[in-house]
Each structure stands twice: as C-alpha cells, then as structure tokens.
Amino acid sequence: MIRCLVIDDEPPALAILANYIRQVPFLELVATLTDPVAGLARLQQGHVDLLFLDIQMPRLTGLQLLRLCGPCKVVLTTAYAEYALDGFEHDVVDYLLKPISFERFLRAVSKVRAPLSIPASPPSFVPPPVYFFVKGETKTKYLRVKYSDIIYVESLHNYVILHLPAGQRIITYHTLKEMVELLPRPPFLRVHKSYIVSLDHVRILDGNTIHVHDKELPVGETYREQLYQLVRASRP
Structure with a gap:
C-alpha cells in the first residue's frame, strides 16, 4: 500500500482527493x-509514502514545505499553472491543476506505483464519503452538505446552487465542472450544461x-444518450 497524506487549506479540495484515494485499492x-505546519509535523513522524501538497497556503507555502518535508514522493496541487516549473525544479512526481479529474489523478499515482513495485490488488468497492464541505458566503466559512440531501445542482455563472429537501438552497462559489468532479x-449525473x-x-x-x-429540468442532447444508457441498464 502507498500511504498518502493530503495538505490543503481548502476543505473541499481535501474532500475531492480523499474521495479519489479511497477509490484506489x-x-x-x-x-x-488544512494546516501546513501541522502537516510538516505529521511528515516528520514518518510513515508517509506520497504527499499531495497544495502550493498556495497561509503561514507556510507548499514550496516552502517541500524544502523541509524529507524523503517522500510529492504531487503538487494548485489552481495556478504558473507554479508548475517551480514544482518540477524540486523533483516532484507530478503537478495537478485544479479542478482535478479522477483520470488525471490516476495518471499521477501510477507514476509512484511503478517504481515502488506495488503488487496489483483486485478491485474493491469503497463507498463514497457521506458528506463534504462547500464554501460559504465568507472566506473562512464552510458548509457541511450530505450527498444524499442533494436533489440537483444548478449552474449560476461561477457559482452553483445546491437544491436540497424542503426548498432549501445553498449557493456556493464552485463551477459546475468542479461539482462534476x-x-x-x-x-450524480450531468444531464445538461446547467444541471447535475x-x-x-x-x-x-x-x-x-x-x-x-x-x-x-431539460436534458441536453450531449448528455441524453448517456442518461438513457443508465436507465436501460437499471431495468429488471
């Protein structure tokens, strides 16, 4: 097994990577x-093979932590492409640009698995987390949302509206593409350019x-066939 630590000051980003890690046997x-200083202390305890490290963090940036973290493999994560060169100068395994797709995540971890000669394991089902966090109306506020409570997600420019039971709504600063990931x-399935x-x-x-x-809700032509394939596959 490859033991993974994720350090990122944004809980939604942590939730995405944690979900991806749990799906890989x-x-x-x-x-x-979320605290890079606490992350450095955890790294110094050992027993971490692979670190997923955000670059833009308060108190201690990812690149500063990278110089101190010792002998473990590192995958950098950030929303800013201009930091890629700095990361590779520190001999990182890979550089993931947010929002991170599961396919791109798998390509990164495969670079770590090969040199370590981890034997293949049969695929196993791992249930997704019950909840996740989204950004609230202030920079430091995050809201806990249960996956099962989400009825549908509606795009609102650079925001999305999470529609919940009893007419409740949460508006959060995410794109619909980020919510797909x-x-x-x-x-959950995207059925239109504006709806999941x-x-x-x-x-x-x-x-x-x-x-x-x-x-x-409308079903877009781009997504219609995929939706109907799922419906046909679910029939008895």
Missing part, C-alpha cells in the same frame, strides 16, 4: 490536514425532460 489515506457517480441531478431523486424521464421531485 493500492492507496491508503493517512490523514487530511466532486460528486460521486452514480448517483441525483438519480436517487428522479421520478420521471420523458424524452428531453427529467422530473426531479416537483421540478422539471
């Missing part, structure tokens, strides 16, 4: 930390319209 999640599939739905809450699928609770 040869990876083991040691811890997720964050939400487990299934049950939870298949657990779908009542009726009728042509290019999908009924989710008491709301009718």
Whole structure:
C-alpha cells in the first residue's frame, strides 16, 4: 500500500482527493490536514509514502514545505499553472491543476506505483464519503452538505446552487465542472450544461425532460444518450 497524506487549506479540495484515494485499492489515506505546519509535523513522524501538497497556503507555502518535508514522493496541487516549473525544479512526481479529474489523478499515482513495485490488488468497492464541505458566503466559512440531501445542482455563472429537501438552497462559489468532479457517480449525473441531478431523486424521464421531485429540468442532447444508457441498464 502507498500511504498518502493530503495538505490543503481548502476543505473541499481535501474532500475531492480523499474521495479519489479511497477509490484506489493500492492507496491508503493517512490523514487530511488544512494546516501546513501541522502537516510538516505529521511528515516528520514518518510513515508517509506520497504527499499531495497544495502550493498556495497561509503561514507556510507548499514550496516552502517541500524544502523541509524529507524523503517522500510529492504531487503538487494548485489552481495556478504558473507554479508548475517551480514544482518540477524540486523533483516532484507530478503537478495537478485544479479542478482535478479522477483520470488525471490516476495518471499521477501510477507514476509512484511503478517504481515502488506495488503488487496489483483486485478491485474493491469503497463507498463514497457521506458528506463534504462547500464554501460559504465568507472566506473562512464552510458548509457541511450530505450527498444524499442533494436533489440537483444548478449552474449560476461561477457559482452553483445546491437544491436540497424542503426548498432549501445553498449557493456556493464552485463551477459546475468542479461539482462534476466532486460528486460521486452514480448517483450524480450531468444531464445538461446547467444541471447535475441525483438519480436517487428522479421520478420521471420523458424524452428531453427529467422530473426531479416537483421540478422539471431539460436534458441536453450531449448528455441524453448517456442518461438513457443508465436507465436501460437499471431495468429488471
């Protein structure tokens, strides 16, 4: 097993990587930390093979921590492409640009697995986390959301609206593309350029319209065939 530590000052980014790590049989999640100083202390205790490290953090940047972290493999994560060259000068394994797709994540960890000669393990089902955190209306505020409570997600420019039971809504600073990466599939599926739905809450699928609770949403042509394939596969 490759023991992984994730350090990022944004809980949503931690949740995405933790979810990805749990889905890979040869990876083991040691811890997720938002404080880089606490992360450095954890690294100094040993027993970490692979570090996922954000660059832009308060108190101690990822590149500063990189100079102190000792002998472990490092994958840098950041929303800023201009830091890539600095990372590779420190001999990191890979550089992941946010939002990080699962496919790109797998390509990065495969670079670590090969040199360590980790024997292949049979695939196993790992249930996704029950909840995750999204950004609130202030920089330091995060809201806890249960996956099962999300009925559908609606795009609002650089924000999204999470529609929850009893008419509750959460507006958070995420793009719909980021939410596609964050939400487990299934049950979540993008059905339109502006909507992601939870298949657990779908009542009726009728042509290019999908009924989710008491709301009718359009199904885009780009996503229609994939949706109908899932419907046909679920029939008895």
